Every structure is written in structure tokens, then in C-alpha cells.
Amino acid sequence: MMEYNEERCVIELQVNGLARQVMVRPADILLDVLRQELGLTGAKPGCKNGDCGACTVIMDGWPVKSCLVLAVEAVGHQIMTVEGLGASGGKTSSKSSSAGTSAGSSSGNADSGTGNGSGNGNGADSGYIDPVQAAFVQANAFQCGYCTSGFLMVCHALANQKPDAEEYEIESWLESNLCRCTSYQEVRQAVDIMLGRS
Amino acid sequence: MIPVNFAYCRPGTPEEAVQAYEGYEKAGKKTWYYGGGSEIISMARVGSITPEAVVDLKEIPACCELKEEGGHINMGGALSLRAIADSQCFPLLGKAVGRIADHTNQCRITLGGNLCGTIIYREAVLPLLLAEAQVSLQGPSGVRRLPLQEVFDGRMQLLPGEFILKVHVPKRYASMPYFHVKKAPTEKIDYPAVSLAAIIEKGRLRIAFAGICTYPFRSKEMEEALNDTGMTIEQRLNKAVELLPEEPADDAHCSRGYRQLLFENMVGQALMELSKASEAGAGA
Amino acid sequence: MGGTIGLNVKRKEAWAKVTGQAKYTDDFPTVGHYTARLLTSPYAHARIISIDKTDALSIKGVKAVITGEDYPNFCGPLLLDRPAIANQIARYAGEPVAMAIAVDEATAALAAAAVKVEYEVLPAVFTPQEAMKPAAPLVHENIGKYGHAAEDINPRPNSNISSYFPVRKGNMTEGWSNSQVTIEQEFFLPPSDHLAMEVRAARAEISKDGMVTITTSSQAPFEVRKQIAECFQVPAGNIRVLVPFVGGGFGGKAPVMQELLAYIASREVAGKPVRLVMDRKEDLTAAPSRAGLSARIKLGATKEGLLQAAELTFWLDNGAYTDIGPYMVKAIAADCTGPYRVDNLHCDAYGVYTNHTYATSCRSFSHESLTFCIERAMDLLAEKLAMDPLKLRMVNAITAGHYTPTQVLGTFSNLGNLPACISRLQEMTDWQEGPPVQITADTVRAKGMACFWKAATPPTNAPSGALITFNPDGSLNLNTGVVEMGSASQSHLAQMLADKLGISDDQVHVVLEVDTRLNPVHYKTVASITSYIAGRAVMRAAEDILAQLRKMGAEALSCFPEDIEIKQSRVYARQNPDIYIEFKDIVMGYKDVFGNSIGEPVVGRGTSMFKGLSNLNPKTGKGQSGPAWTVGAQAVEVEMDLRDYTYRIIHAYSVMDVGNLINPEGMSGSVRGGMSMGISMASRENFSYAKNGRGEMTTPSLRSYKALHIGEEPIYELDFVETPQLDAPYGMRSMSEHGIIGMPAALANALSKACGVAFNQLPLKPEDLWRTATGTGAVAEPMMAPDAAVAGAAAGDAAGADASAAAFAAGAGFAEGGIQ
């Protein structure tokens, strides 16, 4: 039986395909551990109460709100964060062959690790651009970008689990996330592009 | 961020789970069975509860079971709401749990957690009450299997150290015509103002509610009245309101008056479904 | 020009935002940081009798506990009325009363909870109406003694009036006698929240030699520097404020709050780096909100519908501290009639203290509230006149040659073209007079519309600047003080700059984070003024670059500077375009084939400051408070179920005069985003407060405070009118806030029409509509009626049985049993 009785314990997490050892309290939530211990700050806190979806990551293929998961619960499971999209191997299955490349190439070349300071941080990681990322850029499906990682993870899981999802299913998956900047019309469009439907 | 510390364990069998629970309790630790954790984490974060140990049930195979056996659909207590909805094993239940929280949360929230939670709606219970479901409860002295009604009185009445191992739904109910509506005050993604689940069994309505009162319930008296064709629809509606087990809830989420309006409209709709079904039945 | 104007250029930081690389304030490593957590007041109004820190300080890992007494200094952008932590009196539920600093967040949270505070509850006021009563409890006893950072705001000692702006024009007696039809109505909008998805966060650290570094999610880094300098007597040059990406602001991150707290926290622990992140509950209850508004509108018109007179009173619910509220009152006064010509006008606009969370700017600076009142009144007037509401708006639309309320002469440049917007809206919506359309036995469809206008109300001397440097590949770096928070303003500036320099947009790199020591001063990233004031600075910097390149190019190419053309990153003489110098060979200074050094590296600089603005005359309001207006017309179509008053918004339309549509997709996104926020706000958002004597907020989490989710949005249809604003770069008008403005009014108008019942307050939740329509108890909050004492608590609002209120307050939602 797996047991963590100490105030602090070392656990191994599988994140974006890599095994990572971290020291945590059993009461630590996955969101905080990803951000503070592993530096994976793509998942964002927006409420820490399960309501906003900004913290969404993928666990064993399904979207979960990492603010409502204990880090120790993730032991033995595969976690994927936005940082794992594209280059690190997480690939959204997509029916559109063009979405990945067209938006990527229209916006200049790779420029990895640019952070905020880049003017033309146009390129994502020098590797592969995931169709969901390309679709979000193409559809202007974000403004401030704070909700974006969460939406991307839901969409990525959706494309893999339910590539034939009907409109109402897409809607019910995306209802898990809040965006205050866009009108959602752009997000819908991005999903259509991702699924090769527009 | 949860400020307090607690121990965590993940047993692989029901017996281990009970042992772990008892072990912690014996060591003086306030212990919680842990399903999806959605409620435990959010309440611990704000300090409403201060668990000292949690026993995670999600990797006990029996708790994750979903299969048909002897005329029953057996559902493990740690099944996620999404797994239940996606399986289509009991469409009405799938509908009801598919409206709890949101899709991503449904990937974590468990059936047992919803039934045993503190949040007053426990919407998964409605179809189960209508379908005469049974529950298997695992406790220190073994497993007891009994009708859900006997242990659900607005909330689960479990003995110390007990948890929901499985829920058993008689198969024949799973395929009966049903009706489900959930109305929240404004947002779709919200707690219900009123949530209604109904099954039409041989031209008779079975009906259960959450939201309208401070706990979920199925009322046989109300079913009697609603099925009483000797009364007009309006009389039946009035009677249904009279037979509520308590006055409609009145709180910051939704006022009593508006809840009642929704209740009447929704029950009215259910009666229309009933008459449609019986017409179809008569025609057949 | 380079031809980048009108293209759908993607925002500069697009890839950073889809890869998780974009860094927001709390995304930097936390190693070596202490964490601060707040303890907030559970009471709306209470005297702090005593505070006992002993238990908190005894927890292992706790470094300090600060209370209001430690830092009694007052701060504020206009009136210095707010201490960083409540001192002696807490004026709203949620106000910080203590802050614990510890080695980690968990310890800090335990320590904050262990601070024991003894309160004496004081009577509180929750609406402007209560606050305006002669014997009302005073939220501030000493308004008269507060320092001022602005002189024109007129707080009234011994009252709850924190600011006042009158407008007087024409002759009211004449106006009323010319009016054959009049209407009078009161309106009420409760406070609500910006609800940026990123909660407010800040970090601070102070070096041994006194250098202060603040990293913060702020729209106003230069204001942070100013307030910390002034409030705590730190030389401004010792303060460095860094702002990385901001996860949405909407005006809510223009105030200075978390920065003050982080600063004193660091100061208390000998300058160690301290991190403070408000949780969502604090972000909703402690941090400033959107202001509520109460209004009484009286309009008079001829029987043809021409407006003759308007008597308008507005009471802005400023909450417990003024922040920028007085200028919102000023903005309401300046635009008080909506975009209509009214020659006889009497308007009083008040800012009123209440024991609500203090309020600040929120997308459109109260224009969505003002517009709600005016545009509902216009529909009521149309109804009384039996006139098409669209036509009524058309005949009264303000346009060139008319005077505004504060007596500015309108021109097409400063007003744009509202009639053109209305006409276009009429076509788009297929606007029809007549009753709602019956869809089924129980459902109807109806449309409602609203017009709007808005001018910015910046300080009359608000500054901006741009600094441009080059890279060896000939590309350039644009530095401004503008914050990237989603509005893509920097990307728009880059687009203008590329066009001006005749280069392609991807040659412009934008420095997206702000560092107050590197970037030129920019007032605040607010009020959609960026394209105007920062745009002017960028244009000047571009001119500066062009002049330098012409001079150097002339020398290098042996021609006159006037002959030099600059296009496609090349410098050449007009008469000989085949001989050119690439940017990369000249921007770092030129070396000719003989090795001669010609010119020097190019650096562009440009600054700007508003010109021609004035304070409003304290008696008549005469004066010019903003550079120009943006006008528009919007509509929504609803389908309503008359059985339970639930509804769907099917379509939302907007036509806006943006001057120049320089980036159609990007700008459309801003407009739709604004419309979405307006729809969400009007249909479901409001703060409510428990009526239990404590007055805590009953909506302190996203479980109880609802915002629009996907699936509830309408189909958006947009169009634009382009009447250039002659003094603005590329003629482009402010537009990034404006999508919100007409939405609440248009929705209320549509629902009122669908139902045949006048809905004159927000929010428009089905339950509220049901109450109004059936007269079932009063609506959620009492109406404003300053002269007559108006009913107290409304029936339905008595809701929130204590246990549930406490559960909500705890943020986890609605659980059984009390949550402490």
C-alpha cells in the first residue's frame, strides 16, 4: 500500500514524459508542486477551488483541475502540462494536416525560450508545433493568455479522446474553463480548426 | 494550498482501506475516506475541515468496477462521474452526473464522494433512489449490502469507518423512459435551484428532487399524488408543493419563491412527459 | 508608408502565450522568498479594539505580523484616504487588518488565521441612498483632513460625499416648457467585479542600500512607483517596478494595493524578498471592485421626440475608499447625457462612500453604468412617445456642430459619426418596430438597442513615451511603458511603427515587460488611451529615427536629406533607388567602403503629453476632460421563456466608429470581448452582502459569483465606421474597452420589450426579472430615492441563512453546517 505519513516526503512524478523527483507535503496540491517545485508555471491558479479551469493539466489522458488533485495522488500516473505540448512529444491528434504548419510558418521562425522580452517571439519551441497551439494562434483565441494553458489542455485531451465530438460535447468539455477576455467565439473557432472542421 | 498537514495512503483492497482507516483513528488522527478529493481539498484549503489522514479509495479495483452481474449494474464507489456518464450503463444517471459541476471536475469527482459529500445537492442520488438501488458498504466488520433508501436519509448514514464500496442498480430500471431537468439560477455550470429526475414505470411516475429543499429526496406520497389521474394537473401540482418534505429552501443561491416557481414548472413538464408516454403506451 | 495598416497581424506574444512561456507575476521562482498572507475584516464597519499577535508569532517559521498601526500612512491616487492595512477602523468586509509573513505560504496562512482581533461593530451603510441620509453613519470621520493628490474632486466634510461634479447648461425652465412629453425614472446597478483571471499578486524586495524592487500584476507601474515614493517617503529613484505579463486587468489593476502590502512586508523582514498572492476570495472582497451606480433620470422632449431638457442625478457607490472614483464621477458628468444633443441640462454627479469593498475603474470607466441609465430612459421615452426607439436615437444623435454637456464643440474628428453607426445597426439587425415575436406558446423574441459614447478622462497632463533601439540585423526594439494585459496595445503600436518606418511588422520587436527604470514613463495602461497618447510618442520616435537615417543616408549616399526615401528596411535616394543601404548596415552607424565612419547608431525617442484638456468648471462643468469620443450603437436579440423568465441571448450586434480599423481581427476580438463582459455583467453579476449586521460579501468565490461560460454566448455580429480622429495616430480612436458599454442597456431594453415590463436595474437574472414582473417582493436591492426614505431590506435578500452565508464566505461553496 502506498503511504505517505511524513510531513515531507520525496515522490516521483511522471510529467511530460520525464520522471521528476520532488519533495512535497502530502497535503500539497499538484498545481503548487508543478509551479513551484518543477517550474512548470503554465498551469495557472485562478481560484484554487475547481471553478475556473486555468490550472487544468492532463492526467492519464483526461483533463483534471490540478488545484483539486494532491501531488501524491499523481504518483503512478502520467501528467502532461502545456509545456509538454508539441516539442516534448504531446501531440494533439488532428484531422487537419495543415493547421500545425500553416499558422506556425506564417509567423516566423523558432525562437525558443524567449519569455516575455521577445518582440518577435513568434516561434514556439524549435520543434513541433501542436495543432491546438497553432489553432489558438490562428483564431486569436486568447488575449491576456492567462486562461489559455487550461483551454489548450482541455482541447488537447478532447482531440485525443473524442476526435468526433459533436458540438454539444465540445461545449460541455469547454464549460469547465472560464475566459474573461475573449467572447468564446474565438475559442470555438480554434477548436474547429484543431479538429479540421473549418 | 492546504495549510494543515495530513497523512495519505492509497490501499489496494477494501480491507486494507478499513485497516488503514482504523489505524489512523487509533493513532488519534481524524481520518477521511478520499474519493475525488474535490470537496476535501477545497474545504481543507479554507479551513472548514482539518483532516489528519486521508485514505484514497480510487485504486481499489472493486471500487472502480463497472459491470453487469445478476440483473444488476454494479458501480464502484470510486468511479468517476465521467466514467459513469460515458459508459451509458444507466442513461438517467449519466444525465444527472453529467450535470454535476463541469466536465473536467466530473473526471475526478467520484460517485461515492458525491453521495457522501457535504455539499447539499448530491444529485447522483436521485436516479439511484428511483431505481431502487442497493449499496454495498465496507466497514470494519465486513461488507453489508442493503437498499440505498435505508441508509440515505437526505444524506448517507454510514457507520464509523464505513465507505461505499459499490452501488447496485437493478438493470430493468436502467432502460425505462426517464426525464431529467436541472435548473440553476443563471449559469448552467452551477448548483441547482431545482434538479428533477423521473422514471416512468408502467405509466407511473417516480420522481426525486435536489435543490428544492435542503437535501435531496424521493417522496412516495408525492408520487401517489402526481399519479392520481382523478385530480387535474393543477391540483396535482398544488398537492406536490404541499407534500414537499420541508418548505422550499431560501438562501443566497435562490429564493424560496423562485425555487417554487421552477419546481411547479418542472413537475408540470414531467407530468406532460408522463401523459405523452401513456398516450404512446395506449397507442401501442 | 509600409502598408501594415489594415492587416490582421498577430499579437507579438502569441507564441509565448500558447506554450506556457509567458511569465506572469507569480510565475517566477519562489526560492528564497517569504510569503505574506492577509487577515481580513469579517465586518463591513468595525472599530478595531485590539489585536493579539502572540499566537501567530509563536508559530515556527513566522517572520513578522504587521497591523495597521505599524504603517498608518495614507495613500490614494486622488484623495489620500486609505492605509495599506486598516488602522483602528475597518471600513469594509474584506479589508486587510493584519498581514503575516512566513517562510512559506502554509505557515503564513496559519499565522494569519491565528491573529486575534477584537472588534466593536459599527453601523454600516450599504447603498448610496443610505449613505446620503442626513444622519447616516460616516464612513470617514475626517474627510476634510485627508491630503489631496488632485484638487478638483470636491469631497464634502461631515458627509459621505467623496466627490461632486455638477453640469449646468442652457435654461431648464425653457427646456421643460418646450417638452410635451417627459419621463422620470430611477435606476440601480450594484457593484460587481472585474474578475480578471489572474488574481492580484506582487513581490517586493529591498536591498541593503535601500533599492526597492517591486514585481507586480499592475496596469500602472509608474503609479506604483509614485505612490510608494510618496506614501513611504522613498526616493522615487530608489524604486524599480517591474511588470511582466498581466492576466487581465480591466481597470482593476490600475489601483495600487498589493504593491503597498508587499513593500511593507519586505520592509518588515529586513528587505528579504516577499511574495503576496491574493487568493480569489481576497481578490473579490479585499481588492477593489467595479462601482455600483444609482441614478435618477428625467428627460423632456417635443412630441416629435427632440430632447429639450434633462435633469440627471448620479450617485456612484465608491465603496469604502475613493481610489479613482472621483474621476469616474467626473467622467459620468462629462458624458452625462449619453451621445445626444441636450441644450438644457442640469446634472449632479456624486461619489458616495459606503461600506462596500472600495471601487475603482472598470472597463469603460462607469460608462456602461451611465449608459444603462440613459439608454433605458430613452426606451421609456420612446414608449411614451409611441416612437421607434431607434428613430428617437437617430433624431437626437449628437454630431458635428452640437455642444457636449461640458460645452465642447463637436466635430467629426472629436465625435465620429453616430448617425452612421445607427443606420448600419438598423440594417444589420433588420430592426423592426412592433411587438415581440412569438416563437412558441411560451417563448418570445425581442431586440433591444443602445447607443454610447465615451471619452477618456485622464489627468490633463498624462504623459507617455517611446524609446526605440536597433539590432544588428536591422530589426528594432520598441520600448514603451505600456503593460501587456491582453488588449494587444503594444502590438498595435508596433503595427503603426512598422507602417511609419516602411518596414514589415516582424522587424519590430516589442519589449513586453515594463521596467520603470528602463521604459519611458507612461501614465497608466488604462482608458484605451494607449493608441492615442503612446501612439503619438511612438510616431515622434519614428520621426526621430527617420530624421537620423535621412541625415546619415544623405551623407553616405552624397545627396540631400530631403531626397532620402526609407522603405522595406532600406535607405536610398529617391532619384537612384537601385543604390541603397540596408537597415542592418546603417542603424548601428555607417562605415563606407573606405572605412570612413559616418553618423552614429540610431536611437529613436519620442514623448508626448495630453494637450488642450482642462479641469471642469466647478459651477457649470464647462471644460474639456478628454481628447475625443468614441461612439457606437449596439443591440441584442433575446429569446425568453415567459414561464420562468429564463432567456437566451441569441445575437449581439455592435457598430463602432473606430476611426481606422488598423487590425480588423484583433480589434474585433477586443470589441467582442467587451460585449461578452457586458453581457455577463448585466445578466448575472453582482456582489451581494449579507444583511445580518456583519455585512460580509455572500459572493466571494467563482462558485457563487458567476461569470459567463462558453455555450451561453450569443452569435456576435460586428461592423465598423471609420471617421478619423485627426489628432490621433492613423486616425484611430480608443476602442479596446468600448464593446462593453451598450450591452447592459441593450439587454435590459430587449428583455423589457420581450416581457412588457420595465427592467430598470441590474443584474437581469431570471429570478430578478420574475420578482419585478410579478411584484413578488421587492427586487434584490432597494432603489435609490434620496428624498424619501425607502424600504430597507428587500424580501428575497434576507436570504442567506447564516450557515450558508458562512459557507459561501468560506469560498468553498454551499455546504451543510457552518464553515468557520
Ligand SMILES: Cc1cc2nc3c(=O)[nH]c(=O)nc-3n(C[C@H](O)[C@H](O)[C@H](O)COP(=O)(O)OP(=O)(O)OC[C@H]3O[C@@H](n4cnc5c(N)ncnc54)[C@H](O)[C@@H]3O)c2cc1C
Ligand atoms: C466546481 C464544482 C461544482 C460542483 N457542482 C455540483 C453540483 O452541481 N451538484 C452536486 O451535486 N455537486 C456539485 N459539486 C459537489 C461535488 O459533487 C462534490 O465535490 C463531490 O460530491 C465530492 O466528490 P469527491 O469524489 O471529489 O469527494 P471527496 O472530496 O473525496 O469526498 C467528499 C466526501 O465524501 C466522502 N467519501 C468519498 N468517497 C466516499 C466513499 N466511497 N464512501 C464513503 N464516503 C466517501 C469523503 O470522506 C468526504 O466526506 C460541485 C463540486 C465542484 C468542485
Ligand code: FES
Ligand atoms: S485554479 Fe483550479 S480551477 Fe481555478
Ligand code: FES
Ligand atoms: S485570455 Fe484572458 S482570461 Fe482568457
